[in-house]
Amino acid sequence: MPKSDNELTWKDLEIGCIVTTPGSAAAYRTGDWRSQKPEYDFSRCIKCGMCQLYCPEGCVKVNTQGYFEADLYHCKGCGICARECPVWVITMKEEA
Amino acid sequence: MTKRVGMEVSVAIGEMVKMADVDVIAAYPITPQTHIVEHLAELVADGELDAEYIPVESEHSAMSACLGSSAAGARTFTATAGQGLELMHEVLYVASAMRFPIVMTVANRALSSPLSVWGDHSDAMAVRDTGWIQIFTENGQEVIDNVICAFRIAEDHNVLLPVMVHLDGFHLSHVIEPMLFPEEEQVKAFLPINDYPLPLNPAKPVAMGDFAPPVIYTEAKWAQEENLRKSKETILAVWDEFAKAFGRRYLPVESYRTEGAKTLLLTMGSFSETAMTVIDKLRDEGQKIGLIRLRLWRPFPFEELRQAVKGVETLIVLDRALSTGGPGGPVCSEIRSALYDMSFRPKIVSFVGGLGGRDITATGFETIIKRGMELARTGSDKEFQIFGVRE
Numbered sequence: 380m381p382k383s384d385n386e387l388t389w390k391d392l393e394i395g396c397i398v399t400t401p402g403s404a405a406a407y408r409t410g411d412w413r414s415q416k417p418e419y420d421f422s423r424c425i426k427c428g429m430c431q432l433y434c435p436e437g438c439v440k441v442n443t444q445g446y447f448e449a450d451l452y453h454c455k456g457c458g459i460c461a462r463e464c465p466v467w468v469i470t471m472k473e474e475a
Numbered sequence: 476m477t478k479r480v481g482m483e484v485s486v487a488i489g490e491m492v493k494m495a496d497v498d499v500i501a502a503y504p505i506t507p508q509t510h511i512v513e514h515l516a517e518l519v520a521d522g523e524l525d526a527e528y529i530p531v532e533s534e535h536s537a538m539s540a541c542l543g544s545s546a547a548g549a550r551t552f553t554a555t556a557g558q559g560l561e562l563m564h565e566v567l568y569v570a571s572a573m574r575f576p577i578v579m580t581v582a583n584r585a586l587s588s589p590l591s592v593w594g595d596h597s598d599a600m601a602v603r604d605t606g607w608i609q610i611f612t613e614n615g616q617e618v619i620d621n622v623i624c625a626f627r628i629a630e631d632h633n634v635l636l637p638v639m640v641h642l643d644g645f646h647l648s649h650v651i652e653p654m655l656f657p658e659e660e661q662v663k664a665f666l667p668i669n670d671y672p673l674p675l676n677p678a679k680p681v682a683m684g685d686f687a688p689p690v691i692y693t694e695a696k697w698a699q700e701e702n703l704r705k706s707k708e709t710i711l712a713v714w715d716e717f718a719k720a721f722g723r724r725y726l727p728v729e730s731y732r733t734e735g736a737k738t739l740l741l742t743m744g745s746f747s748e749t750a751m752t753v754i755d756k757l758r759d760e761g762q763k764i765g766l767i768r769l770r771l772w773r774p775f776p777f778e779e780l781r782q783a784v785k786g787v788e789t790l791i792v793l794d795r796a797l798s799t800g801g802p803g804g805p806v807c808s809e810i811r812s813a814l815y816d817m818s819f820r821p822k823i824v825s826f827v828g829g830l831g832g833r834d835i836t837a838t839g840f841e842t843i844i845k846r847g848m849e850l851a852r853t854g855s856d857k858e859f860q861i862f863g864v865r866e
Contacts, residue, residue, distance in 0.1 A: 389694040389701070394635055395574035396695050397673050398682035 405453075409436065413456030415471040421446045424468045430460035477655045477721075484615040485648045487656075488554070488580055489514030491619040493524045494662040495626050498549035498669075501529035501540035505559040506592045507644035508582040512554055534559040538566035538577075545575035546683055548674030550626065553577065556644055557584030560598045564605070570637045571606030572699055573684055576629030576669065577637040579607075580622065582648040583744065583795075585831040593832020594644035596743065596795040599772070600805045606699060608638040608706060609772040611743045615652035618642045620723055623662060627713045630669045634706045641772075643745040645832065657721060665720050707774045727776035728783045732758050733765030738789040738848055739821070743769050743806060746795070746835055753840040764844065769806065777813050784814065790821040791847035793862075795829040803827050803859025822851040828862030839863065 382391060393399055421444070430447050431439040438453035439460060449460065461469040482490070488511045492500070500519070502512040518524040527544070531537045537553050545551045555563060560581055570577055583599055585591040599609065608628060612618045618640060625638040642648055657665075673681055687695050707727070718724035731747075732754050733739060742750050747768045754766045767783050769776075784790055794804025802808035807825035814820045824847040829835045835843070843862055850860070 384688070384690045387691065387694060389698040392691075392695060392698050394673065395572065395683065396685060396687060396691075396698075397573075398685055399673070401680045401682075403682070 408452060409455050410452045413451075413454060414474060415456045415458060416451065416454065416474050417449050417456075417458070417460055417469045418472050419446070419448060420468055420470075423466045425466055427465065429463050429465060430469065433459050433463040435459060477657055477661075479653055480656050481651055481653050482615075483510060483649065483651050484618055484642065484654075485510030485582070486514045487615055487619050487652075487654055488622055489518060490656070491622045491662075492552050493518050494657070494659050495550065495552075495623060495666055496663075497524075497526050497552045499527045499529065499541070499544035499551045500553065501531055501537045501544065501551070502553045502555070503531050503534050503537045503559060505534070505556050507584060507594070507648045508554045508556040508559065508580070510648065511580060511582070515552075534562040535566060538563040538570060541577045542566065542570055542573065542575055545570070545577050545671070546573070546675050548669060548671040550630070550669040551575075551577045552579070554580040554582070556582040557586055557592070557598045560602060561586065564602065567602055567605035567607060567637075569684070571703075572695070574635040574702075575637055576626075576635055576671070578622065578625045578629055578640070579637065580618070580640045580642060582644040583641055584644040591831040592644070594646055594795075595830045595832070596641075596806075597797070597830075599639075599641050600796040600798070602639070603773070603805065606636070606703060607773060608634075608636055608703070608710065609641060610638065611641045611768075611770055611772055612647070613745050613747045613768065615647065615650070615654045616723070617725070618647065619654055619656075620717065620721065621725065623657075623666060624713050624717050624725070626669075627666050627717075628706070628710050630667075630671070631709050631713070632670075632672060634702070634709045635671070636703060636706055641744065646745045661720065665717070704774050707771070707776070710771065710774075725770060726779070727769075727771035728779040729768045729770055730783055731766040731768070733767065733783070735763055736765035736787060737763040738765075738791065738844070738851075739784060739787050740764070740766050740840070740844060740847075741769065741790060741792045741806075741810065742766065743772070744795065746793070746829060749835065749837055750793075750840050753837050753844065756837075757841075757844065775809065775813065780810065780813055781817060784821050786819075787821045789824065789848055789851040790814075791824045791826065791844060791851075793829070793835075793843060794825065794827045794859075797827050797830065803861075807859065824850045824855075825859035826862050827859055833863065835862070
């Protein structure tokens with residue numbers, strides 16, 4: 380079981396804090412930075428994929444029905460997808 | 476075996492870097508460092524040195540290019556001076572914290588304004604806390620010897636840190652001196668190939684220079700501090716091996732005629748040689764006086780310094796930089812702090828002089844010593860004395 384960040388001592392760090400496990404950034408939860416989340420009205424969606432192209436986080440994925448949807452583990456709630464969607468599928472809603 | 480050659484010190488640095496068989500040089504020319512990189516550019520252009528020479532658009536870019544090449548495991552060299560070192564400033568911290576064994580010679584120069592291309596130690600003092608190993612030299616031989624040692628120290632797996640070799644601008648960089656040059660084979664034997672343990676490699680991907688959230692930053696900085704302090708063991712070992720291989724020995728604090736001395740003068744860099752002639756004269760007159768020179772500036776040699784001043788009554792420190800509005804001489808400030816906890820410590824007198832290329836002659840050093848001894852007796856209400864200013 381690898382140590383969590385809270386348990387790492389200075390002796391555990393690689394030289395120069397080099398990260399030797401590829402893809403480790405995906406484990407970093409950025410979803411909890413969010414204050415608004417995207418909500419979808421898929422009945423209007425034309426599946427153009429503009430939201431995926433514009434997402435700065437790269438967190439928009441295609442769901443099982445073929446619609447584009449943000450992965451909320453990584454989505455920071457910036458709202459760019461809602462702004463760019465040509466058919467107004469997405470609205471940003473305050474989270475509790 | 477070794478050849479005795481008369482050569483400009485800057486050109487000699489280029490020749491030694493060639494012997495070290497560097498892979499990448501990324502540099503921007505600036506007085507008084509220009510001849511170093513000019514000569515290296517010629518060596519590469521003439522096919523005498525098989526290396527990449529990257530002519531960058533600024534010193535910030537020079538050091539950034541060095542990060543990249545060092546990350547790929549290439550033996551990397553650069554050189555700069557004064558304003559150039561300042562423009563590199565933020566990248567210097569990155570080089571040391573990312574543990575890249577870059578070697579850089581700095582032809583020490585005063586900082587603007589007023590504009591001055593001439594020498595003092597303002598540039599070196601401004602990069603004091605950047606995490607680099609820093610070595611000061613006094614003559615051409617010391618410079619070229621320490622360039623070779625610097626690669627060996629930097630690339631040692633117990634160290635993996637960048638090293639600056641300081642030489643005084645013009646007073647050293649532009650003078651022609653006799654130097655003993657080793658054979659290329661001797662250098663090869665002394666300097667194994669660079670074997671960076673975690674280089675950029677598509678077959679084994681790593682992420683370098685990631686951010687550290689508050690939960691890890693303190694640990695990262697402490698690891699760096701422990702590493703830089705511990706590097707002293709390797710520096711001493713490399714200088715020891717250098718002495719065995721080449722017959723010239725370097726120490727973190729060098730002593731000159733200090734036997735039974737009651738008064739010591741402390742200097743750094745090329746002015747130490749003028750100071751030595753004065754010490755000779757005063758010794759011959761029967762005064763109990765000696766000279767110590769701080770060669771290793773970082774990591775700071777606390778133990779060696781305390782040892783060197785044991786039993787001494789007066790220590791006169793000459794700084795070639797000014798910490799404006801502060802303690803005056805930055806070197807003296809650190810020395811005061813290093814000696815403060817000794818139960819019997821010398822009286823310390825701080826002088827600042829030799830700024831912006833102004834020479835301190837033998838007579839000048841005699842004045843400093845005389846005035847320093849006087850102030851040690853009478854005390855002074857000033858943090859430091861400025862030497863040679865016209866009132």
